[in-house]
Amino acid sequence: xxxxxxxxIPLIPLAVFLLLGMNYTRIKPAVSGWIGSLxxxxxxxxxxxxAYQYFFVVGKVGExxxxxxxxxxxxxxxxxxxxxxxxMIDQISVMMLVVVSTISFMVHLYSRGYMKGDGGYTKFxxxxxxxxxxxxxxxxxxxxxxxxxFWELVGVxxxxxxxxxxxxxSAVSAAKKAFIVTRFADLGFLIGILIIGYYGGSFDxxxxxxxxxxxxxxxxxTSFMGLSxxxxxxxxxxxxxxxxxxxxxxxIWLPDAMEGPTPVSALIHAATMVVAxxxxxxxxxxxxxxxxxxxxxxxxxWVGAFSALFAAVxxxxxxxxxxxxxxxxxxxIGYMMLALGVSGYEGHDGLGYMSSMFHLFTHAMFKGLLFxxxxxIIHAVHSNYLxxxxxxxxxxxxxxxxxxxxxxxxxxxxxxxxxxxxxxxLVAAYEHNPFIYLIGLLVAGxxxxxxxxxxxxxxxxxxxxxxxTPHESPVSMTFPLVFLAxxxxxxxxxxxxxxxxxxxxxxxxxxxxxxxGLAVGVGLIGIGLAYLLYKKPSDLPERVSKxxxxxxxxxxxxxxxxxLYLFITKEIIFKRISAPFAWFxxxxxxxxxxxxxxxxxxxxxxxxxxxxxxxQDYAFAFIAGAVILAMLFIYNWII
Amino acid sequence: xxxxISIYEILTLTSILFFIGxxxxxxxxxxxxxxxxxxLILNASAINFVVINTYLYPENLQGVYFSVFMxxxxxxxxxxxxxxxxxxxxxxxxxxxxxxxxxxx
Numbered sequence: 001x002x003x004x005x006x007x008x009i010p011l012i013p014l015a016v017f018l019l020l021g022m023n024y025t026r027i028k029p030a031v032s033g034w035i036g037s038l039x040x041x042x043x044x045x046x047x048x049x050x051a052y053q054y055f056f057v058v059g060k061v062g063e064x065x066x067x068x069x070x071x072x073x074x075x076x077x078x079x080x081x082x083x084x085x086x087x088m089i090d091q092i093s094v095m096m097l098v099v100v101s102t103i104s105f106m107v108h109l110y111s112r113g114y115m116k117g118d119g120g121y122t123k124f125x126x127x128x129x130x131x132x133x134x135x136x137x138x139x140x141x142x143x144x145x146x147x148x149x150f151w152e153l154v155g156v157x158x159x160x161x162x163x164x165x166x167x168x169x170s171a172v173s174a175a176k177k178a179f180i181v182t183r184f185a186d187l188g189f190l191i192g193i194l195i196i197g198y199y200g201g202s203f204d205x206x207x208x209x210x211x212x213x214x215x216x217x218x219x220x221x222t223s224f225m226g227l228s229x230x231x232x233x234x235x236x237x238x239x240x241x242x243x244x245x246x247x248x249x250x251x252i253w254l255p256d257a258m259e260g261p262t263p264v265s266a267l268i269h270a271a272t273m274v275v276a277x278x279x280x281x282x283x284x285x286x287x288x289x290x291x292x293x294x295x296x297x298x299x300x301x302w303v304g305a306f307s308a309l310f311a312a313v314x315x316x317x318x319x320x321x322x323x324x325x326x327x328x329x330x331x332x333i334g335y336m337m338l339a340l341g342v343s344g345y346e347g348h349d350g351l352g353y354m355s356s357m358f359h360l361f362t363h364a365m366f367k368g369l370l371f372x373x374x375x376x377i378i379h380a381v382h383s384n385y386l387x388x389x390x391x392x393x394x395x396x397x398x399x400x401x402x403x404x405x406x407x408x409x410x411x412x413x414x415x416x417x418x419x420x421x422x423x424x425x426l427v428a429a430y431e432h433n434p435f436i437y438l439i440g441l442l443v444a445g446x447x448x449x450x451x452x453x454x455x456x457x458x459x460x461x462x463x464x465x466x467x468x469t470p471h472e473s474p475v476s477m478t479f480p481l482v483f484l485a486x487x488x489x490x491x492x493x494x495x496x497x498x499x500x501x502x503x504x505x506x507x508x509x510x511x512x513x514x515x516x517g518l519a520v521g522v523g524l525i526g527i528g529l530a531y532l533l534y535k536k537p538s539d540l541p542e543r544v545s546k547x548x549x550x551x552x553x554x555x556x557x558x559x560x561x562x563x564l565y566l567f568i569t570k571e572i573i574f575k576r577i578s579a580p581f582a583w584f585x586x587x588x589x590x591x592x593x594x595x596x597x598x599x600x601x602x603x604x605x606x607x608x609x610x611x612x613x614x615x616q617d618y619a620f621a622f623i624a625g626a627v628i629l630a631m632l633f634i635y636n637w638i639i
Numbered sequence: 640x641x642x643x644i645s646i647y648e649i650l651t652l653t654s655i656l657f658f659i660g661x662x663x664x665x666x667x668x669x670x671x672x673x674x675x676x677x678x679l680i681l682n683a684s685a686i687n688f689v690v691i692n693t694y695l696y697p698e699n700l701q702g703v704y705f706s707v708f709m710x711x712x713x714x715x716x717x718x719x720x721x722x723x724x725x726x727x728x729x730x731x732x733x734x735x736x737x738x739x740x741x742x743x744x
Binding site: 612613615 | 661664665666673736737739740741
């Protein structure tokens with residue numbers, strides 16, 4: 001089967017980006033919205049066609065899903081070390097095609113309503129297309145270099161879109177923060193790529209992840225500081241993934257990224273770009289699993305588990321609904337990382353891998369929906385803060401119902417998509433490490449609590465007097481909500497274990513009823529607590545938060561991580577390291593150069609006295625010279 | 640060939656004439672007299688051409704022709720120099736050398 005047409009999937013949004021980007025003053029907003037959406041529609045159809053072809057027609061030979069690649073040689077270093085551009089069609093890339101194109105198309109439709117009347121409407125659609133191009137290229141990448149190139153491109157698109165309201169200082173600084181933090185993480189990624197390329201002998205995914213291939217088989221050949229160099233490479237690559245996926249020490253950019261327009265938060269900072277780190281680990285999963293018996297993979301599990309818990313605690317206390325959703329995203333991505341970390345490779349052992357991808361899929365749907373619904377609410381009340389909302393169920397029925405569906409789904413309520421994927425994750429964690437399982441269970445309860453905290457706060461709670469009566473959003477905005485709400489239920493019934501697996505072979509996954517029941521119970525406790533505290537206005541929440549004392553204050557201030565990083569960069573790096581360097585540069589390096597320049601100037605000041613401007617001085621010099629030369633001539637050759 | 644006068648005497652004369660011109664060129668303060676000094680230098684060398692031709696290579700005439708060329712070129716050059724001096728005078732109402740230092744550095 002020839003899958004080379006899939007190269008069109010990223011190229012069509014690129015064409016749309018160029019078209020809109022180069023003519024953005026000339027194309028009318030109404031037209032550009034249509035161009036962007038139609039371009040995406042083509043991409044969407046191609047992605048769905050690819051998925052159908054791959055999963056149901058040609059993908060499976062016998063019991064094994066095949067990997068199809070198309071290469072176009074780009075740079076050659078040696079016979080075995082070269083860089084291709086190309087497309088790679090396998091289970092996870094096809095799955096990601098579906099996720100990215102679906103969410104992106106919905107966000108395009110939604111933005112036509114949400115961004116209506118905005119001055120930079122065409123520019124916005126151009127950036128969305130640029131992002132879709134980059135993300136598709138990332139998903140389809142055949143080797144580490146291609147993924148790195150598109151990795152940076154999604155970073156750039158994210159930067160452009162976070163800073164879309166570039167007249168707002170907070171948006172500008174948020175964009176810079178996101179770019180700098182992820183760039184810092186990508187430094188690790190790049191070093192990791194070079195290590196893997198050098199010691200693994202290839203950049204190609206197909207060669208690298210082959211369990212019998214040389215990269216995995218020879219991992220023990222070179223070691224550094226007690227670990228295999230390949231493990232170091234994988235840890236550094238995970239650092240890049242952690243930066244983009246907002247994992248624990250590198251998470252600080254994600255909440256600030258909510259300064260961007262809400263559809264952008266839905267597309268980039270909830271559903272697609274932030275799961276790129278998960279995708280990267282999944283892409284290299286056999287390496288993580290086999291090299292040094294999964295040392296790096298264990299790190300992934302613990303970082304994921306800690307991030308999930310950490311973000312959930314912060315999400316409990318935030319008052320800006322988009323920030324709650326941002327921390328929730330971080331927490332759910334932690335879940336996916338955790339699931340990858342506890343996964344095995346063959347058959348049913350690969351449950352964690354499968355459930356991670358499953359959760360990625362369902363999470364994209366319901367978290368995208370939550371953000372779009374939040375955008376609809378913000379559109380109606382012109383505020384991000386819970387204190388400005390309440391009783392909105394009367395004014396916005398569609399938003400209310402769809403938000404409720406998404407909240408139930410993320411809380412793992414039985415029958416909704418989140419229930420199925422989360423259950424699989426918890427089962428995988430339980431089989432691997434009970435402690436991680438307990439963290440997962442705790443996070444599940446907290447997730448239910450904070451989701452329903454904002455749900456009750458927005459749609460129930462106090463009956464407010466609004467300056468402008470809030471009204472339901474236009475159809476262009478509610479249609480994506482309804483579609484994604486349907487997806488938030490239906491995607492749970494996809495038999496993922498027969499489609500996406502670690503060893504490319506389908507297996508049977510069953511619901512584990514005791515564990516599922518426990519998770520649902522914890523979720524219900526969370527929902528119930530939220531109901532008691534926030535359904536009716538009371539001072540109970542305040543008393544409870546007082547009861548937690550310092551812990552509440554710390555969580556409310558995000559455990560002071562922003563302040564800590566500012567302290568490290570400003571007080572330690574800038575003052576103790578950069579300032580001496582700057583002094584050396586200014587005084588020693590610049591001083592030497594200035595000395596040379598100044599002495600030239602001083603010398604020329606003395607010399608220019610010779611240029612008196614008097615004609616006769618010059619004539620005298622000339623004649624004197626001629627006479628001296630003549631006398632020398634006579635003295636040497638004639639006498 | 641002039642009877643009774645040797646080439647040395649004439650060349651001594653032209654050398655004196657030449658250095659009078661150089662001395663005048665270096666010391667006069669007025670552009671016009673400097674121009675006159677240049678004419679002296681030119682005349683000294685023109686006489687040299689003629690004399691050397693006549694005394695050393697009497698069968699050729701190149702030296703004589705050259706002196707005719709020099710007269711013509713000297714005339715043209717003088718015309719140019721006078722034109723420059725007149726324009727300078729219009730600009731600064733002076734033909735003194737010390738007033739023409741504005742173009743230094």
